Amino acid sequence: PIYFDNHATTQVDPRVVEVMLPTLAEIYGNPSSVGHVFGEAAKELVEQAQQTIASRVGAEAGEIVFTSGATESNNLAIAGVLNQRRRRGDHVVTLTTEHKAVLDPLEQFEQRGYRVTRLSPKQADDPMAGLIDVDQVREAIGPETALVSVMLANNEIGVIQPIAEIGRLCKEQGVLFHCDATQAVGKIPVDVQALRVDLMSFSAHKVYGPKGVGGLYVRKKDPRVRLQPSIFGGGQQRGLRSGTLNVTGIVGLAEAVRLGVAEMESENARIAQLRSQLWAGLQERISGVHLNGPPLDDPRVRLAGNLNFAVEKVDGEALMMNVREIAVSSGSACTSANPQPSHVLRGLGLSEDLTRSSLRFGIGRFNTADQVEIAIEVVANAVAKLRKLIA
Numbered sequence: 001p002i003y004f005d006n007h008a009t010t011q012v013d014p015r016v017v018e019v020m021l022p023t024l025a026e027i028y029g030n031p032s033s034v035g036h037v038f039g040e041a042a043k044e045l046v047e048q049a050q051q052t053i054a055s056r057v058g059a060e061a062g063e064i065v066f067t068s069g070a071t072e073s074n075n076l077a078i079a080g081v082l083n084q085r086r087r088r089g090d091h092v093v094t095l096t097t098e099h100k101a102v103l104d105p106l107e108q109f110e111q112r113g114y115r116v117t118r119l120s121p122k123q124a125d126d127p128m129a130g131l132i133d134v135d136q137v138r139e140a141i142g143p144e145t146a147l148v149s150v151m152l153a154n155n156e157i158g159v160i161q162p163i164a165e166i167g168r169l170c171k172e173q174g175v176l177f178h179c180d181a182t183q184a185v186g187k188i189p190v191d192v193q194a195l196r197v198d199l200m201s202f203s204a205h206k207v208y209g210p211k212g213v214g215g216l217y218v219r220k221k222d223p224r225v226r227l228q229p230s231i232f233g234g235g236q237q238r239g240l241r242s243g244t245l246n247v248t249g250i251v252g253l254a255e256a257v258r259l260g261v262a263e264m265e266s267e268n269a270r271i272a273q274l275r276s277q278l279w280a281g282l283q284e285r286i287s288g289v290h291l292n293g294p295p296l297d298d299p300r301v302r303l304a305g306n307l308n309f310a311v312e313k314v315d316g317e318a319l320m321m322n323v324r325e326i327a328v329s330s331g332s333a334c335t336s337a338n339p340q341p342s343h344v345l346r347g348l349g350l351s352e353d354l355t356r357s358s359l360r361f362g363i364g365r366f367n368t369a370d371q372v373e374i375a376i377e378v379v380a381n382a383v384a385k386l387r388k389l390i391a
């Protein structure tokens, strides 16, 4: 099968593997063991990685905390703020279309008495479907609001939210702002100053790095940004996240981000071209296909590699079963650990049927035009076959 599921995860780039290998059997010291050269060499790698990542997102090295991935980063940001003694109240603002790694921790806090406002983005019948209206965020923020959490790029429909505007708003109102940038770092320009985020999550395995490692940007200069740690122990990373550092993963994360940023412009142009080819081919071959999410032709509102569409008059599960020569993901339950139809598509007001018969492509670095032609063929044939069955 051909891999088109690059929002779920990505193949590790061989150039990333290359820089990770020496950390396994050669530079294997514990970066906290500063009494000898083994530890010092590892510590230097970690510091270099911090510097590499920080400089690619407009941060300072000391503002990058390494975690096991964006799920942990989101949890650390949310719990870190909400468990900390705060000047403001117990209210949080987020979107219905956030990742579960934001929504579920917030639900835990809600059960403990915190108040969570979940804003709906523009609905499926709006040309800018998926985008949040900044005025809605403005209206939702009150004197009790402790935290706003909005993602930069959505993992299902690729929508890019107006984070800089929301960041400015949060700054004006004195509210802490967390941004899940997991699908954005290394794919689109990200600058924590321009975006005015206080906390920002990212992950290696979405950008051709290894699984199980990610980071959280924590704004240092602002004394209001103090986090309660979630993991306690040896006091690594200024006590914010104890545990021996994952040197191999961290080195891989940094190289993945470095390559992503260096090649972003040309890669996005190439990938957007592949997506145009895919969408044109699908529309030509299949009747009743509907784009989910914002327009494809505006790179400011949608990731280059994302295509998400609903197919009328087919059963979603049957469709997935019949496109097994390509690896894509579905709006129905069968591809995820979560047995519910996509909460993001449902959050756009899409019917349960159209949600279930939706397919998500994440076109990535290793995809080619020939593969796209095959994908068009596979999906078109599957739809034709299924429609013939019910006709």
Ligand code: PMP
Binding pocket: 007, 008, 068, 069, 070, 071, 072, 099, 101, 151, 153, 154, 155, 180, 182, 183, 202, 203, 204, 205, 212, 213, 214
């Ligand atoms: N946030 C977003 C937007 C994501 O796409 C993902 C991965 N599906 C996560 C968080 C979780 O990241 P990780 O797998 O690194 O925990």
